[in-house]
Amino acid sequence: MSTVFVDTFFPNASPLRWRQAEDGVVELFPIPDHARFSPNRQFTHWHLRLVLPAGDGRQTIPVRFATVMSCWNGRESAAMREEPAVGVVSADGKTWAGLTGRRCEREGFAVEFDVPVASSITHFASLVPYTEADLEALLARVAGVPDVRVYQMGATVEGRPLPMLEVGRSDAPESVFLRTQAHPWETGGSWLVEGLVDRLTDGSAASREILDHVRFCIQPMANRDGVHRGLSRFTVTGIDLNRQWDAAIPHDPVLAPESACLGNWFAEQARQGRTPRLAIDLHNDCGGNLHLAHPPQDEAGHLARMAVFERLLREHTWFREGPTGHGFRNPGTFGEGLSEQYGIDAIIWELRANHAVGLGRQPLAADWRQMGSGFAQAAYRFLCETR
Numbered sequence: 001m002s003t004v005f006v007d008t009f010f011p012n013a014s015p016l017r018w019r020q021a022e023d024g025v026v027e028l029f030p031i032p033d034h035a036r037f038s039p040n041r042q043f044t045h046w047h048l049r050l051v052l053p054a055g056d057g058r059q060t061i062p063v064r065f066a067t068v069m070s071c072w073n074g075r076e077s078a079a080m081r082e083e084p085a086v087g088v089v090s091a092d093g094k095t096w097a098g099l100t101g102r103r104c105e106r107e108g109f110a111v112e113f114d115v116p117v118a119s120s121i122t123h124f125a126s127l128v129p130y131t132e133a134d135l136e137a138l139l140a141r142v143a144g145v146p147d148v149r150v151y152q153m154g155a156t157v158e159g160r161p162l163p164m165l166e167v168g169r170s171d172a173p174e175s176v177f178l179r180t181q182a183h184p185w186e187t188g189g190s191w192l193v194e195g196l197v198d199r200l201t202d203g204s205a206a207s208r209e210i211l212d213h214v215r216f217c218i219q220p221m222a223n224r225d226g227v228h229r230g231l232s233r234f235t236v237t238g239i240d241l242n243r244q245w246d247a248a249i250p251h252d253p254v255l256a257p258e259s260a261c262l263g264n265w266f267a268e269q270a271r272q273g274r275t276p277r278l279a280i281d282l283h284n285d286c287g288g289n290l291h292l293a294h295p296p297q298d299e300a301g302h303l304a305r306m307a308v309f310e311r312l313l314r315e316h317t318w319f320r321e322g323p324t325g326h327g328f329r330n331p332g333t334f335g336e337g338l339s340e341q342y343g344i345d346a347i348i349w350e351l352r353a354n355h356a357v358g359l360g361r362q363p364l365a366a367d368w369r370q371m372g373s374g375f376a377q378a379a380y381r382f383l384c385e386t387r
């Protein structure tokens, strides 16, 4: 049997080692990325290309992932334990289909997939990739569109620009903030933002009404270096951008400029009296819940308003997972820090990655785009009903 080549030398490709085993299966040995001065590490992102030699007629390429250990909040666990085990596959890197794997019985391995072959290069990833090229295409598409503004907030550790994308009248009375890809593998929020921006700029009367009342402020692809390098969670300096949002401690502008420039942006909005009333950090996990905050001031009000938000999401989107139990706390996150510092409703929204309850299947890019379209109305109604 001819040998498959595994290409991991392109933007957003995941670092990993590989070999083709004696039984013909491509064995993948993931490399987790690491937190700075902490045992935390994570492997959840894979993105690679399986390349076949000319004339190779096989229909599928069997692959299996070696077991690697992740560590979250100091707790070790094997990566790839989520059920169902899913990935995505594409013949052209643009149109992706879902793919379900299975537990691997072989010692030292976690999950295996039969990857269908549709061309000489088969693209294989954990979630539908959203790369810098996708972000640049979005920014180019909205350049010059009325009520859309793009400006640079800062740069990453490696010098990549960090844009702020604003959609809505600059003097709109209300603002909503969204951040995406603080954790590079979690692309669902980026696809949601694509659907949101397309909806808001569709020229309809309903969108016009929203744009007149709400300014949507979006920091897309916060961990841009990590996206470029195919990391799962941390930045290249080992920072988790969804930690250290403590009111009393500013972000380190050298180690975490991605958080520092956003912290400065919030401070400037507050100085102008324009702090967004709703701030959402978009993530992916296998639970899919809203992670509510525990602000020391007006916690009951926060919970009551988030109940309104949850109802509106259910009305306008296919979101069905609900909030975490209120006993769940994750100190130092974006939601906890900003809600305490500014008294706003700031939460983490984990889009369920592997099986959406409201769809009854694995969500793909088009589903998150649709969710973003519905989110426009849900966010607008939220601001109206909780004014």
Ligand SMILES: [Zn+2]
Binding pocket: 183, 186, 242, 283, 284
């Ligand atoms: Zn995350």
